[in-house]
Amino acid sequence: MADRFETESRKLLGRLRDAMAGEEAGQERLDKITHLIATSMGCEVCSIYLFRDEDTLELCATEGLKAEAVHETRMKLGEGLVGRVAKKRIVINTPNAPQAPGFRFMPETGEEIYSSFLGVPVQRLGEALGVLVVQSKTAREFSADEVYALEVVAMVLAEMTELGVFVGEGAAMSARHSQPVLLQGTVGQEGVAEGHVWLHEPRVVVSNPIADDPEREEERLTEAVDQLRISVDQMLTMTAGVDKEQQQVLETYRMFANSKGWMRRMLEDIQSGLSAEAAVEKEQSLARARMSQSNDAYLRERLSDLDDLSNRLLRILTGQGADTGAEMPVDPILVARNIGPAELLEYGRKLKGIVLEQGSVGSHAAIVARALAIPLIVHANRISNDALNGDHILVDGEQGIVHLRPDDSVAAAFRDKIAMQAAAQERYASILDVPAQAKCGEIVALHMNAGLMADLPSLGSSGAEGVGLFRTELQFLVRNQMPKRSELSALYARVLDAAGGKRVVFRTLDIGSDKVLPYMKPNDEPNPAMGWRAIRVGLDKPGIMRMQLQALIRAANGRPLTVMFPFIAQFEEFRAAKFEVDKTLAREKRLGHVLPASVEVGAMLETPSLAFAPQKFFEEVQFLSIGGNDLKQFFFAADRENERVRRRYDTLNLSFLTFLEGIVERCRQTNTALSFCGEDAGRPLEALCFAAIGLRTLSMRPASIGPVKSLLRRCNLDEVRVIIEAAKERGDMSVRPAVLEYVKAQHQH
Numbered sequence: 001m002a003d004r005f006e007t008e009s010r011k012l013l014g015r016l017r018d019a020m021a022g023e024e025a026g027q028e029r030l031d032k033i034t035h036l037i038a039t040s041m042g043c044e045v046c047s048i049y050l051f052r053d054e055d056t057l058e059l060c061a062t063e064g065l066k067a068e069a070v071h072e073t074r075m076k077l078g079e080g081l082v083g084r085v086a087k088k089r090i091v092i093n094t095p096n097a098p099q100a101p102g103f104r105f106m107p108e109t110g111e112e113i114y115s116s117f118l119g120v121p122v123q124r125l126g127e128a129l130g131v132l133v134v135q136s137k138t139a140r141e142f143s144a145d146e147v148y149a150l151e152v153v154a155m156v157l158a159e160m161t162e163l164g165v166f167v168g169e170g171a172a173m174s175a176r177h178s179q180p181v182l183l184q185g186t187v188g189q190e191g192v193a194e195g196h197v198w199l200h201e202p203r204v205v206v207s208n209p210i211a212d213d214p215e216r217e218e219e220r221l222t223e224a225v226d227q228l229r230i231s232v233d234q235m236l237t238m239t240a241g242v243d244k245e246q247q248q249v250l251e252t253y254r255m256f257a258n259s260k261g262w263m264r265r266m267l268e269d270i271q272s273g274l275s276a277e278a279a280v281e282k283e284q285s286l287a288r289a290r291m292s293q294s295n296d297a298y299l300r301e302r303l304s305d306l307d308d309l310s311n312r313l314l315r316i317l318t319g320q321g322a323d324t325g326a327e328m329p330v331d332p333i334l335v336a337r338n339i340g341p342a343e344l345l346e347y348g349r350k351l352k353g354i355v356l357e358q359g360s361v362g363s364h365a366a367i368v369a370r371a372l373a374i375p376l377i378v379h380a381n382r383i384s385n386d387a388l389n390g391d392h393i394l395v396d397g398e399q400g401i402v403h404l405r406p407d408d409s410v411a412a413a414f415r416d417k418i419a420m421q422a423a424a425q426e427r428y429a430s431i432l433d434v435p436a437q438a439k440c441g442e443i444v445a446l447h448m449n450a451g452l453m454a455d456l457p458s459l460g461s462s463g464a465e466g467v468g469l470f471r472t473e474l475q476f477l478v479r480n481q482m483p484k485r486s487e488l489s490a491l492y493a494r495v496l497d498a499a500g501g502k503r504v505v506f507r508t509l510d511i512g513s514d515k516v517l518p519y520m521k522p523n524d525e526p527n528p529a530m531g532w533r534a535i536r537v538g539l540d541k542p543g544i545m546r547m548q549l550q551a552l553i554r555a556a557n558g559r560p561l562t563v564m565f566p567f568i569a570q571f572e573e574f575r576a577a578k579f580e581v582d583k584t585l586a587r588e589k590r591l592g593h594v595l596p597a598s599v600e601v602g603a604m605l606e607t608p609s610l611a612f613a614p615q616k617f618f619e620e621v622q623f624l625s626i627g628g629n630d631l632k633q634f635f636f637a638a639d640r641e642n643e644r645v646r647r648r649y650d651t652l653n654l655s656f657l658t659f660l661e662g663i664v665e666r667c668r669q670t671n672t673a674l675s676f677c678g679e680d681a682g683r684p685l686e687a688l689c690f691a692a693i694g695l696r697t698l699s700m701r702p703a704s705i706g707p708v709k710s711l712l713r714r715c716n717l718d719e720v721r722v723i724i725e726a727a728k729e730r731g732d733m734s735v736r737p738a739v740l741e742y743v744k745a746q747h748q749h
């Protein structure tokens with residue numbers, strides 16, 4: 001790049017900064033900027049278009065176009081040249097705008113006399129904020145240097161917008177971070193919450209985008225990058241030989257940190273007048289824009305590594321560590337791009353809600369959120385860019401909606417909703433101590449699912465009769481290393497103590513599929529849900545299973561013990577697992593440990609195959625629990641984690657219900673105890689139908705026990721059975737509509 005131009009660009013930025021230093025209101029500042037850019041670049045026109053809403057751009061300031069058009073001229077994303085720059089995030093540089101593809105004539109602006117057009121996106125960290133345009137009468141193509149200069153100015157504009165420089169009396173636009181935002185995500189855990197944003201990773205604020213001493217900025221950048229390299233090397237040494245995957249990520253970091261191209265581009269940005277921080281952000285911004293437009297998963301991952309590295313560099317440069325000194329609000333709603341289960345557990349129950357930009361319904365974090373009964377929304381696009389610490393936020397875990405900085409009317413309607421739920425909870429509290437007895441007299445036992453020590457207090461407050469499913473893998477998932485036998489045994493003992501004699505069904509480790517232990521080598525399986533998981537791992541690597549069984553036996557310490565094996569697909573697997581229990585009991589006895597008063601050994605029915613196991617299996621297994629989450633995904637061949645197909649098949653589909661009836665019947669023949677412990681057991685309508693087809697034990701999230709019990713007590717299972725039979729006769733796809741109608745009629749009585 002020509003020296004002359006670097007100086008020009010620096011001069012322009014310098015003037016821009018001076019223009020910003022005054023006391024003017026937002027609009028005046030914008031006007032000043034357009035004037036300044038137009039004169040500096042020798043153009044008649046300079047205009048700034050900013051987003052009004054997600055797909056409308058508005059002319060917010062101009063030098064050269066008609067003043068009446070300001071705040072009047074609007075265009076949709078993709079419309080006209082300006083709309084195209086915004087939509088495609090590209091630079092459009094043409095000597096003859098009216099002839100350019102996509103040109104749209106806006107008569108109110110008087111732009112028809114301008115021939116050449118140069119538009120660049122105004123974006124910050126990959127997020128489009130608007131478009132900056134210069135136009136001139138002479139038909140000429142702008143030089144690469146001019147394009148670059150305008151891009152640099154656009155970057156500074158974006159930073160200033162972020163800092164709220166254009167807000168104030170007669171504001172050109174309200175600050176982006178003061179507008180209400182509504183985001184649609186996916187429900188990870190139901191529930192509603194109102195509170196204030198707590199950012200897991202606080203945003204780095206760059207308050208000095210422009211700098212006039214490039215040598216000093218170069219030095220700062222070089223020092224910071226050196227520091228970054230050292231810290232990446234240190235991390236590499238620390239993880240050497242421990243964690244291969246982490247090592248690979250760090251190797252990529254190192255590659256980027258040493259990348260000459262990255263460094264060169266940032267140094268060029270500094271030469272053009274940006275501060276070191278702004279230069280890092282400019283490159284980060286470009287990478288993010290590319291990330292959002294790339295379909296290549298590998299490239300996206302690498303760009304995401306670069307993004308993370310840039311954040312680290314920004315923290316070094318600004319001295320803003322993870323700890324910004326901000327104080328956590330009393331009603332924190334955690335907002336993050338993503339979060340690991342261990343980090344989430346550290347926050348624990350003090351969180352009122354969680355909103356993640358990424359994550360998935362079946363992720364470990366979601367499992368922890370569910371266990372802690374904290375409302376969770378995942379896939380809330382853009383939330384980590386839009387939210388600021390302390391923002392008022394509403395989480396609607398029923399609809400999967402997040403209201404950021406809501407209007408008063410929205411907040412009021414939301415509070416009504418919370419109040420209604422609280423009233424319902426009170427109603428449930430009044431039936432806490434009565435059984436879930438239907439009108440026909442039949443009683444359904446309601447148990448709760450758990451997985452953390454933190455769940456146990458719910459045993460009393462929910463009215464559960466026991467723990468029907470204790471997911472032991474959560475204890476393994478939330479640690480960085482394999483827990484020791486003594487730790488596990490102490491934990492299981494505390495669980496049994498807290499249960500105070502109520503039955504706890506300990507499910508042995510169910511890892512694999514989506515639950516990958518951070519300290520175990522991940523297996524690259526094309527189909528992990530159908531891969532090496534749960535009991536398959538347990539039997540192939542019996543060491544861990546034996547250790548866990550020992551811990552359970554020692555924890556029971558003379559009390560009754562109930563163990564359940566996950567994902568049993570055939571009789572032999574159960575036999576082999578049961579053999580391990582017997583062997584471990586014998587070994588423990590030899591070692592002089594007290595044996596449990598009784599040991600019940602059961603299996604989860606999670607694959608259709610087990611429903612067709614030999615009669616002998618049903619005779620030998622002491623109890624069975626239907627893991628409906630897995631069973632349903634295999635029955636319909638519809639991935640439980642895949643949002644596209646997850647809800648396609650109704651649990652109350654008659655094929656599935658008929659299949660469940662078959663299982664109930666087989667268990668009846670052999671007198672085998674049967675329960676259902678998948679998520680569907682906690683949905684009132686589903687629970688009612690399960691009870692109607694003969695399931696007498698349901699295990700669910702503690703918060704579901706009240707609603708399920710309340711519905712069961714209002715219904716007659718004989719009547720529901722008749723409805724199900726009639727739906728079968730008619731050939732209905734699902735019994736849901738018919739049962740729903742029946743339930744509504746019960747409400748009216």
Ligand code: PEP
Pocket residue numbers: 469471510606626627628629630631677678679
């Ligand atoms: C199930 O599959 O229904 C179940 C309870 O197990 P998990 O959800 O832990 O796979």
Ligand code: MG
Pocket residue numbers: 606627629630
């Ligand atoms: Mg399962």
